[in-house]
Amino acid sequence: MRNVLFATCFGAMATFAAGAATANDELSKMSQNPKDWVMPAGNYENQRYSKLNQITAANVGKLQVAWTFSTGVLRGHEGGPLIVGKHDVRPHAVSKQGLCS
Numbered sequence: 001m002r003n004v005l006f007a008t009c010f011g012a013m014a015t016f017a018a019g020a021a022t023a024n025d026e027l028s029k030m031s032q033n034p035k036d037w038v039m040p041a042g043n044y045e046n047q048r049y050s051k052l053n054q055i056t057a058a059n060v061g062k063l064q065v066a067w068t069f070s071t072g073v074l075r076g077h078e079g080g081p082l083i084v085g086k087h088d089v090r091p092h093a094v095s096k097q098g099l100c101s
Helices: 002-017 025-030
Strands: 082-084 087-089 093-095 098-100
Touching: none
Parallel strands: none
Antiparallel strands: 082 087, 093 098
C-alpha cells in the first residue's frame, strides 16, 4: 500500500513538473491576441478582462444600445459571443419556426 501511495504521489509530481497541459494549444495561442475573445471567459484563467482601451472611465457613461434581437424566449440565454478575427460567433436559439441566428 505504501508503494502504491508513493508511486501515485511521484507520478503526480512528475506530471506537474512537466508543465501544465492545456486542452488546445492553438486556442491558447489565439487568446493572446487582445482583439480576439476565443473562450467564454476570455482565457483559460477565466479573467474576463479585455486589454482593449476604446471604452474608458471617461466615455463609459455615453454607451448606448446598438442593436437588440428577440428570440421569443422569455428566460435568459446561456453563453456569450466569441470573437475570432472578423467573425462574431453567437449561440443560436431554436424557436417554433426553426433556427434563429
